[in-house]
Amino acid sequence: MLFLFFQNIDTAKLEALAKARDVTALTQYLDEVPAHNPFNSFKTGGAYAAGGRGWTVKPLTTPDGAKYIVFSSPLIEEDLGELLFKVMPAGKLHFIPEQDNMGVLLDSHDFDVRFDLPNHKLIATDDIVCHWERASHGKHFVFRISPTYTVRSMVDSAGKAVPYTQAGGIVAVAPGYKSLKFKVKYDGTNLMPAFDRLIGPEEATLSGSVWYLSIARRPAPYDITMHAPAKWTSLAQGDLVSDKVVGEERITKYHMAVPVVWYGASSGPYKTEMTVIDGREYATMSQTMTVQEMQLQNELNADVIEFYSKHFVPYPFKRWTALDSMQFHGGPGALEAYSFATYPGGGLPGQDTHEPSHCWWGGILPNDYLRSLWNESFADFCQGLFARNRVGGNKAELRQAFVSQQFANSIYDAAPLNNSGDEIGPAAAALGYGKGADVLQMLEDEIGTDTMIQCMSQWLKTNRPRHIGAWEDFERVVNNVTGKDYKWFFDEWVRRPGYAKMSLSDVAWHDGRISGKITFQGEPYKIHADILIRLLSGEDRYRRIDTMQEKDGDGYRFSIDCSTAPQLIAIDPWNKILRQRPRTDSAQSVATAFFRSKRYFDPAQPKYMALGRGDNLLTTIPDDLSGITIVGSPETMPAMKPLCDSVGFHVSGNHLTYEGTTVDLNHGGAIALVDLPNGSRCVIALGTSRQLPSMGEARLVVFDDLGRPIRAKTDPVIGSLSYQFMAR
Numbered sequence: 075m076l077f078l079f080f081q082n083i084d085t086a087k088l089e090a091l092a093k094a095r096d097v098t099a100l101t102q103y104l105d106e107v108p109a110h111n112p113f114n115s116f117k118t119g120g121a122y123a124a125g126g127r128g129w130t131v132k133p134l135t136t137p138d139g140a141k142y143i144v145f146s147s148p149l150i151e152e153d154l155g156e157l158l159f160k161v162m163p164a165g166k167l168h169f170i171p172e173q174d175n176m177g178v179l180l181d182s183h184d185f186d187v188r189f190d191l192p193n194h195k196l197i198a199t200d201d202i203v204c205h206w207e208r209a210s211h212g213k214h215f216v217f218r219i220s221p222t223y224t225v226r227s228m229v230d231s232a233g234k235a236v237p238y239t240q241a242g243g244i245v246a247v248a249p250g251y252k253s254l255k256f257k258v259k260y261d262g263t264n265l266m267p268a269f270d271r272l273i274g275p276e277e278a279t280l281s282g283s284v285w286y287l288s289i290a291r292r293p294a295p296y297d298i299t300m301h302a303p304a305k306w307t308s309l310a311q312g313d314l315v316s317d318k319v320v321g322e323e324r325i326t327k328y329h330m331a332v333p334v335v336w337y338g339a340s341s342g343p344y345k346t347e348m349t350v351i352d353g354r355e356y357a358t359m360s361q362t363m364t365v366q367e368m369q370l371q372n373e374l375n376a377d378v379i380e381f382y383s384k385h386f387v388p389y390p391f392k393r394w395t396a397l398d399s400m401q402f403h404g405g406p407g408a409l410e411a412y413s414f415a416t417y418p419g420g421g422l423p424g425q426d427t428h429e430p431s432h433c434w435w436g437g438i439l440p441n442d443y444l445r446s447l448w449n450e451s452f453a454d455f456c457q458g459l460f461a462r463n464r465v466g467g468n469k470a471e472l473r474q475a476f477v478s479q480q481f482a483n484s485i486y487d488a489a490p491l492n493n494s495g496d497e498i499g500p501a502a503a504a505l506g507y508g509k510g511a512d513v514l515q516m517l518e519d520e521i522g523t524d525t526m527i528q529c530m531s532q533w534l535k536t537n538r539p540r541h542i543g544a545w546e547d548f549e550r551v552v553n554n555v556t557g558k559d560y561k562w563f564f565d566e567w568v569r570r571p572g573y574a575k576m577s578l579s580d581v582a583w584h585d586g587r588i589s590g591k592i593t594f595q596g597e598p599y600k601i602h603a604d605i606l607i608r609l610l611s612g613e614d615r616y617r618r619i620d621t622m623q624e625k626d627g628d629g630y631r632f633s634i635d636c637s638t639a640p641q642l643i644a645i646d647p648w649n650k651i652l653r654q655r656p657r658t659d660s661a662q663s664v665a666t667a668f669f670r671s672k673r674y675f676d677p678a679q680p681k682y683m684a685l686g687r688g689d690n691l692l693t694t695i696p697d698d699l700s701g702i703t704i705v706g707s708p709e710t711m712p713a714m715k716p717l718c719d720s721v722g723f724h725v726s727g728n729h730l731t732y733e734g735t736t737v738d739l740n741h742g743g744a745i746a747l748v749d750l751p752n753g754s755r756c757v758i759a760l761g762t763s764r765q766l767p768s769m770g771e772a773r774l775v776v777f778d779d780l781g782r783p784i785r786a787k788t789d790p791v792i793g794s795l796s797y798q799f800m801a802r
Contacts, residue, residue, distance in 0.1 A: 080133040081141045082165035089131040092116065092145055105166040110497045112157050112169050118499020121447065121506075124153040134241035136214040137248035143167060146221045146242025148265065149284050151336045151409075152443045154496045155218055155291070156243040173444055175290035176215035178254065180204050183286065183296035189278045189341065190261075191303075196223075196273055196285055197261045204254035204289065217245040217287040223262030225287075231255040245287065258287060277361075277401035278302070281338030281409050281416045291442035293333035293540045300326045302341040309359060310339035311413050313392050330413075332390055333540050335440050338411035340397060351376040354389070360398035363421055370764050371396055374425040374780065379433075381460055385527050386434050387534045394430065398422050410453075412437035424765045425780075431456040439534055439543045444495045447502055448545055451491070451510025452530070454478070458515060461770060463523065466778070468735075468785050473523070475772035475786035477648045479660065480512050482573040491568045492545040512652040513567045519650050520563065520602060521556055529555045566599050567652070574599045574653040576629075578645055581797040586637045590797070592645065593629035600630075606647040606790050610639050614790070619645070642798045647790030659793030664747040665769035668703055668757050676706025676714075681762045682743070700754035707739070707760060717758045721746040721774055730760055732776050735785050737761065742784075746774040 091099050095116040119125050125147045134142040145157035159167035184201040221243040228236040237248035264283040300308040304319045312330030344359035347368035356375050358368035375394055383389040391413040400419035408417045410432030435452035461476035486509045488501035496502055518526040533551040549564045575595035582589050607615045617634050624631040674692040683705045708715035708725050724731045728739045743761015767777035774787040
């Protein structure tokens with residue numbers, strides 16, 4: 075490739091530095107260094123490995139003669155965009171952040187897309203409508219798209235050619251247009267680093283790639299017409315408008331009324347199973363799943379969508395779809411599209427609560443990923459929120475069993491939550507998915523579940539149209555809903571990097587009170603925490619302590635009533651606080667024991683826990699049950715009776731009763747961790763369900779036909795924040 079000096083810039087030298095990822099040398103070209111140096115992305119690689127295939131340097135001259143340099147790399151949705159710099163005097167570069175819309179707002183798209191399947195290409199026409207944000211309309215502006223796409227033509231509303239230039243994924247448009255209505259024709263491929271979303275004879279997958287023109291990652295609604303082979307099915311965001319076969323072609327139209335930042339669509343030879351549940355359509359599309367598997371998936375999805383619709387704001391579409399895609403691979407997981415989600419091929423994961431929640435967190439309330447991945451925090455938090463509050467379960471028990479157990483990570487020191495966008499690299503994902511979800515769980519513990527849900531609902535209802543959400547917006551809503559000032563909480567956990575490093579000391583019991591000190595490394599955190607008090611009798615009592623009671627140097631002192639002699643105390647026994655703690659600070663969960671164990675299955679009960687058989691099977695029951703799982707019934711396997719009795723399972727025929735709750739073992743069951751006389755444990759399991767039961771951190775779970783927990787028992791953690799009183 076021939077490189078030229080471009081306005082006193084040696085583009086060949088720039089590209090060599092980019093390929094070497096020499097941030098120090100590249101930074102010398104900047105006329106000023108922003109708070110986040112854009113060249114740091116060459117080291118960090120973006121939140122999802124943007125730039126994984128390297129960067130090229132391309133000069134860009136706009137139709138009105140302005141000079142830019144584009145650092146270009148194949149891109150994926152939700153990650154870094156092209157890096158755009160204006161050429162300044164003396165060979166300096168001025169960074170143009172992607173948020174800079176140059177005065178233009180994008181209103182809507184109307185796509186017509188076709189697939190050149192043998193050549194793995196998308197061929198698209200977009201009737202795009204924009205408007206000037208300000209009165210001035212005398213300069214150029216830019217669209218952004220993946221550099222794997224090339225704009226072939228652009229005309230205005232009168233059909234006259236619009237001057238434009240393209241370098242990489244930057245498309246600069248001529249100035250002077252008062253009416254910003256354009257018909258753009260373009261084509262290209264979806265081959266992306268880490269997320270290989272392909273178009274080919276087997277399937278055409280657009281989700282995950284930036285296959286559309288955008289401006290400053292601002293949300294916009296759209297219409298789309300998809301042309302595919304007659305035997306294929308097409309899926310896009312929003313509501314289906316029409317679907318018909320014309321000759322060898324199937325033409326499908328969708329209307330996406332919700333303005334969103336990220337667009338997705340797919341076509342393929344999918345089988346579709348649709349179920350109407352409580353008046354709403356649920357569909358599963360797959361090339362490999364059975365009808366029964368797809369029907370089950372629809373039932374599981376209905377639970378999730380209806381829960382969020384009831385607790386947040388109503389679901390805005392007629393149908394929710396789960397797409398099992400054979401083409402969607404290479405990435406770490408599934409991908410949301412607000413009215414559907416795409417999963418890597420080979421069968422869906424069962425009850426997914428993360429991707430559907432993005433309809434609300436990222437869809438109705440959009441995020442551009444440039445400041446933070448807050449919507450991933452809410453999506454991960456919703457997984458626990460759903461599990462703890464699902465319909466039909468004992469909420470008090472589920473709220474102990476399904477506390478999200480994420481451990482603090484040193485990468486959380488990289489940036490505060492509110493300033494942790496794509497450009498800081500993989501730390502953005504760790505903070506978004508990890509720390510942010512833990513912080514929301516702590517806020518729920520602080521203000522209460524009902525109030526937390528009210529705050530989330532209110533944020534969705536009051537967010538300004540097309541406004542990109544931010545942590546600060548949610549903070550204002552929390553203050554308004556609660557009538558209190560939670561600035562201290564957001565200062566500590568959202569605007570401050572890191573996590574709590576805390577220890578317990580100076581514990582004493584005298585005059586009917588327990589006192590102690592919580593000490594912090596670094597600046598102390600103000601924390602309200604659960605405390606377990608175990609009395610000498612073995613009785614457990616729970617109280618709340620306020621670490622804001624009495625400041626004492628590097629921590630806070632606390633004091634609580636306890637008239638009866640204590641055996642021990644444990645701070646944060648359910649692991650709700652985002653803190654440094656050893657892996658041993660974890661509950662003894664039946665899920666961990668079950669999946670690590672060898673298993674014996676009662677031949678008289680072949681349907682019991684059939685989905686959990688696996689390969690690690692025993693043909694006989696050993697004398698030592700330590701670490702063993704036994705699946706069966708005490709009525710056909712007498713050895714199970716004392717084990718069932720010890721955990722409170724009472725079986726009569728096909729029914730099991732636990733503390734007043736009875737399940738039919740043909741359509742539900744129970745699983746428990748059993749303490750053995752020698753101090754070890756085994757697992758017992760009874761019954762059947764259409765998916766493996768959800769167990770969380772519980773040591774005992776009673777579940778229904780879909781594996782949904784009805785009852786649970788969870789052990790508190792007596793861990794690093796505990797104190798054992800001397801025997802009296």
